[in-house]
Amino acid sequence: xxxxxxxxxxxxxxxxxxxxxxxxxxxxxxxxxxxxxxxxxxxxxxxxxxxxxxxxxxxxxxxxxxxxxxxxxxxxxxxxxxxxxxxxxxxxxxxxxxxxxxxxxxxxxxxxxxxxxxxxxxxxxxxxxxxxxxxxxxxxxxxxxxxxxxxxxxxxxxxxxxxxxxxxxxxxxxxxxxxxxxxxxxxxxxxxxxxxxxxxxxxxxxxxxxxxxxxxxxxxxxxxxxxxxxxxxxxxxxxx
Amino acid sequence: xxxxxxxxxxxxxxxxxxxxxxxxxxxxxxxxxxxxxxxxxxxxxxxxxxxxxxxxxxxxxxxxxxxxxxxxxxxxxxxxxxxxxxxxxxxxxxxxxxxxxxxxxxxxxxxxxxxxxxxxxxxxxxxxxxxxxxxxxxxxxxxxxxxxxxxxxxxxxxxxxxxxxxxxxxxxxxxxxxxxxxxxxxxxxxxxxxxxxxxxxxxxxxxxxxxxxxxxxxxxxxxxxxxxxxxxxxxxxxxxxxxxxxxxxxxxxxxxxxxxxxxxxxxxxxxxxxxxxxxxxxxxxxxxxxxxxxxxxxxxxxxxxxxxxxxxxxxxxxxxxxxxxxxxxxxxxxxxxxxxxxxxxxxxxxxxxxxxxxxxxxxxxxxxxxxxxxxxxxxxxxxxxxxxxxxxxxxxxxxxxxxxxxxxxxxxxxxxxxxxxxxxxxxxxxxxxxxxxxxxxxxxxxxxxxxxxxxxxxxxxxx
Numbered sequence: 262x263x264x265x266x267x268x269x270x271x272x273x274x275x276x277x278x279x280x281x282x283x284x285x286x287x288x289x290x291x292x293x294x295x296x297x298x299x300x301x302x303x304x305x306x307x308x309x310x311x312x313x314x315x316x317x318x319x320x321x322x323x324x325x326x327x328x329x330x331x332x333x334x335x336x337x338x339x340x341x342x343x344x345x346x347x348x349x350x351x352x353x354x355x356x357x358x359x360x361x362x363x364x365x366x367x368x369x370x371x372x373x374x375x376x377x378x379x380x381x382x383x384x385x386x387x388x389x390x391x392x393x394x395x396x397x398x399x400x401x402x403x404x405x406x407x408x409x410x411x412x413x414x415x416x417x418x419x420x421x422x423x424x425x426x427x428x429x430x431x432x433x434x435x436x437x438x439x440x441x442x443x444x445x446x447x448x449x450x451x452x453x454x455x456x457x458x459x460x461x462x463x464x465x466x467x468x469x470x471x472x473x474x475x476x477x478x479x480x481x482x483x484x485x486x487x488x489x490x491x492x493x494x495x496x497x498x499x500x501x
Numbered sequence: 502x503x504x505x506x507x508x509x510x511x512x513x514x515x516x517x518x519x520x521x522x523x524x525x526x527x528x529x530x531x532x533x534x535x536x537x538x539x540x541x542x543x544x545x546x547x548x549x550x551x552x553x554x555x556x557x558x559x560x561x562x563x564x565x566x567x568x569x570x571x572x573x574x575x576x577x578x579x580x581x582x583x584x585x586x587x588x589x590x591x592x593x594x595x596x597x598x599x600x601x602x603x604x605x606x607x608x609x610x611x612x613x614x615x616x617x618x619x620x621x622x623x624x625x626x627x628x629x630x631x632x633x634x635x636x637x638x639x640x641x642x643x644x645x646x647x648x649x650x651x652x653x654x655x656x657x658x659x660x661x662x663x664x665x666x667x668x669x670x671x672x673x674x675x676x677x678x679x680x681x682x683x684x685x686x687x688x689x690x691x692x693x694x695x696x697x698x699x700x701x702x703x704x705x706x707x708x709x710x711x712x713x714x715x716x717x718x719x720x721x722x723x724x725x726x727x728x729x730x731x732x733x734x735x736x737x738x739x740x741x742x743x744x745x746x747x748x749x750x751x752x753x754x755x756x757x758x759x760x761x762x763x764x765x766x767x768x769x770x771x772x773x774x775x776x777x778x779x780x781x782x783x784x785x786x787x788x789x790x791x792x793x794x795x796x797x798x799x800x801x802x803x804x805x806x807x808x809x810x811x812x813x814x815x816x817x818x819x820x821x822x823x824x825x826x827x828x829x830x831x832x833x834x835x836x837x838x839x840x841x842x843x844x845x846x847x848x849x850x851x852x853x854x855x856x857x858x859x860x861x862x863x864x865x866x867x868x869x870x871x872x873x874x875x876x877x878x879x880x881x882x883x884x885x886x887x888x889x890x891x892x893x894x895x896x897x898x899x900x901x902x903x904x905x906x907x908x909x910x911x912x913x914x915x916x917x918x919x920x921x922x923x924x925x926x927x928x929x930x931x932x933x934x935x936x937x938x939x940x941x942x943x944x945x946x947x948x949x950x951x952x953x954x955x956x957x958x959x960x961x962x963x964x
């Protein structure tokens with residue numbers, strides 16, 4: 262569903278991503294962990310076509326992103342760290358507008374049902390989104406992904422700054438989408454959430470995937486220890 | 502998708518109180534300009550009609566007089582005012598409004614409305630055309646400077662492009678929406694001008710709407726191109742303001758100076774001094790001892806086979822006066838022709854510079870469609886001159902048809918004065934040359950839109 266083939270991105274002398282090989286299958290949650298500047302957001306941007314790779318390819322549902330910039334996005338939903346909405350429009354209006362642009366026109370009762378499904382209180386549906394908390398905006402973003410019936414979902418630090426309850430609700434919703442066969446690639450710093458949600462985890466450092474394992478590989482292991490050890494080792498190798 | 506973007510932009514513009522207030526304020530300003538323009542134009546029309554009636558009465562009541570003396574008695578002809586002058590006064594205020602028609606001289610038009618205007622009007626007259634030409638682009642700026650840069654800063658651009666929106670569709674949707682917000686300004690200004698200035702001008706109003714629409718569209722598209730490229734909305738604002746200052750204020754002013762420098766016109770004093778020198782070379786119908794008058798007399802005597810002017814079947818004085826008149830006409834035609842050619846070259850150069858400022862294409866188009874450009878003025882001047890020549894010719898013929906011992910003893914009466922009608926002049930139709938501005942504006946609009954679409958092709962979603 263989502264596949265990176267030798268995906269590389271250089272900004273001048275800086276190699277932000279070096280030959281990433283990765284695959285996310287339908288119904289799977291793949292969490293990318295790594296310190297700031299590890300290449301997680303670059304990976305997201307390359308899957309979204311926001312930047313062109315220096316080498317390699319990003320595939321979405323069998324479509325080479327660079328050659329199908331628009332078509333590939335028809336199958337893709339994206340929730341950034343901060344879902345930015347039009348503050349003068351209500352959550353319902355934002356959802357209606359963005360979903361329509363994504364090719365899944367929704368209106369009235371459908372909009373209400375979608376917002377209810379992601380747990381946005383009914384009283385907030387028609388309030389200006391400028392008054393929303395971050396968690397409420399993230400929910401509208403998720404409702405947008407649901408409305409789009411996307412086959413792949415990209416989440417870039419989606420729970421950062423959310424309180425534990427909101428974060429839990431968000432994970433539950435992602436899991437329910439995953440159960441419907443959506444492939445989810447999530448970049449996060451939240452090790453607890455990654456362990457809870459992911460089928461597979463990749464640890465990135467300095468633009469490289471330095472460790473990859475399934476939830477079974479982590480049985481009895483402390484994810485924090487694995488993460489720190491691999492990040493430290495990668496930093497030492499880079500320094501050497 | 503574009504329709505959805507347009508609807509969203511219109512809704513956002515409506516909810517944005519700042520835009521709503523500025524549009525309403527501009528609409529009010531336009532309404533005031535149209536009403537003030539209509540009041541002024543009607544007052545001027547009434548004044549000129551009254552003066553023309555008075556002038557006609559003076560002519561008819563001048564009493565028995567030798568026809569050539571009547572030609573010197575002369576009369577004023579008053580330039581009519583086009584109904585659409587209330588929308589755009591063009592160059593009308595700076596050109597004369599009346600011409601003195603008399604024997605031997607093709608006078609320039611006098612009584613410029615600008616001379617009677619209060620000093621404050623030297624800073625620019627409040628006309629709907631001036632408002633749309635100067636404030637219209639500022640409104641386009643307000644609607645578009647943050648259109649893309651603002652989305653980028655807010656973070657909504659990431660979500661939009663992530664939804665699969667083509668950046669070109671986004672730019673096109675925003676351009677259409679901006680033009681739809683600006684459309685009521687054109688609608689109100691032009692329709693009220695047509696209603697107050699006379700519905701006969703409606704086809705011209707249609708062309709004006711097209712011209713002004715393309716003009717404002719150029720600015721909206723160029724601002725979108727800047728917005729797509731700028732890193733922040735404040736940078737886009739600075740860029741768009743620089744564009745406004747250059748295209749609306751500086752370039753039109755500089756273009757006029759360049760045109761005047763490239764093709765200088767003689768001063769009024771030098772022009773008429775040259776005409777006077779040329780006329781001195783011709784026949785002086787008032788001087789029987791003039792050598793060229795003598796030659797004309799010899800030719801006429803030979804033609805009729807007689808020896809003295811008294812034996813001629815025509816009054817020689819009338820023939821000599823007409824010959825002098827025709828020589829003067831040729832001088833005026835030549836010198837005015839040269840002057841008009843310079844004006845045409847100046848106008849052509851200004852139009853060529855329209856690539857740097859759409860206002861240089863719009864100004865002459867707007868004035869031409871409102872009948873207030875130099876061509877309309879010249880058309881009146883030409884009609885007045887034709888009328889003057891016909892009038893003087895008829896008076897000289899009347900002298901020639903009444904031979905006698907003393908050429909100026911013959912007196913004509915009211916019947917002849919009545920026979921010589923007053924000058925009738927309709928609104929001048931704009932020539933194809935006047936409409937070149939429309940083609941240039943269409944080309945500039947396409948160019949600006951292509952630039953905006955090209956800027957959107959590789960859009961950075963992050964600041």
